[in-house]
Amino acid sequence: MATINKSALQQVVTIVSNKRIGAYHQILLNVGDIVKSCRPGNFVAIRVGGDTSKMILRRAFAISRVADNSQYGGTMELIVAPHGSGSKWLCSQQEGAEIDIIAPLGTAFGIPTEPINALLIGGGYGSAPLFGLADVLKGRGCKVDMLLGASVGTKIYAPMEGKRSVNSLKIYTEDGSMGETGRVTENLLEIVRDRNIDVIYSCGPMAMLSAITALVADTEVIHQCAVEESMACGVGICMTCVLPVQNDDGTTSMLRSCIDGPVMDGANVRWDLVGKVPEALA
Known part of the structure; x- marks a missing residue:
């Protein structure tokens, strides 16, 4: 391996x-x-x-x-x-x-060595790894806020557990059946500003991860996201989970989500090319 x-x-x-x-x-x-x-x-x-x-x-x-x-x-x-x-x-x-x-x-979320203000954003059952992450961050003295979103309230996993795990929790559902009506990205920049967020940790649908990356692109906030790509083998052999990621020199490489991810820097993912093959690699 x-x-x-x-x-x-x-x-x-x-x-x-x-x-x-x-x-x-x-x-x-x-x-x-x-x-x-x-x-x-x-x-x-x-x-x-x-x-x-x-x-x-x-x-x-x-x-x-x-x-x-x-x-x-x-x-x-x-x-x-x-x-x-x-x-x-x-x-x-x-x-x-x-x-x-x-x-x-796979790769893990980067844990800060000093206390920071962290915002955890989960979509549907994508929130699963964020509960354990919240425990670790709070153990490091971080202030941890969480946003959970889903299409309907029944797809919000363990909202009460989420409330106990973090300093504050906001829930969004597209149909308004739980929490506020809308998506987790609705007031994201306002939340980032008001709570002096340093790092966003996210996990959920790729469209959500892409939207978060775009919203914080002009800020100093770091966005660590756990990408959701189908992983047929999980150990880097089958190449079914490749994702377009920008290199330091501006070129794009197709990296394996199971080896180079699932946690990646959202700013480096070429969200516009997800599901496509870059012309230079075709």
């Missing part, structure tokens, strides 16, 4: 619990010492479907948070939306079931 995944291990782990929370499943895995290498922003690649399944490729899931407790030892929490065949299979697994994982994978 690449250097970025040097701590990754393949291991068969046990499902400790599987709870339905709103539109999502909160799945807790007993992963042992793997937790010592996990950082906010890392993901896990899971073999899905069972031994007789035709789903030969693993599925990538963001790690929500990890913990080390006396009852279960090292545990990993995943927030999963049962959309595709792989995620539906995972959500159907019962307590005590064993699954094959590779973790931790």
Whole structure:
């Protein structure tokens, strides 16, 4: 594996619990010492479907948070939306079931060495890795505010937990069924200014990440985003998750989200070329 995944291990782990929370499943895995290498922003690649399944490729899931407790030892929490065949299979697994994982994978969010003002922005279940990140940032003495958005209220994951995890929480839904009506980008610049935000950490739909990057382009705010690209292998082999990223010399390279990401500097992503092949590389 690449250097970025040097701590990754393949291991068969046990499902400790599987709870339905709103539109999502909160799945807790007993992963042992793997937790010592996990950082906010890392993901896990899971073999899905069972031994007789035709789903030969693993599925990538963001790690929500990890913990080390006396009852279960090292545990990993995943927030999963049962959309595709792989995620539906995972959500159907019962307590005590064993699954094959590779973790931790990918780049992590950069954690400041000194206290800063951080704004965490999550879209739908994309908010999953932000809860663990909030814990780490607050442990560093940072002031942490959070914005959560979704199309409807049922797709806002654990709003009460979010409120407990940060200094302040604002919720936006497009249909107005929870919080304020609109999107997380509605008053973003005003929030950034009023709260003296230094760094934005975001995770969610690519359109949301692109919009945030555009809004803060003329500010000094750093935008670290966890991109949402389909990762068929999760370890840099298949090249299905490539993303156009601008180099220091102005050229564009197609980088693998699973190796060079999922956490990237939003200012470096060529959002206008996402889903396309740059002419220079065609």
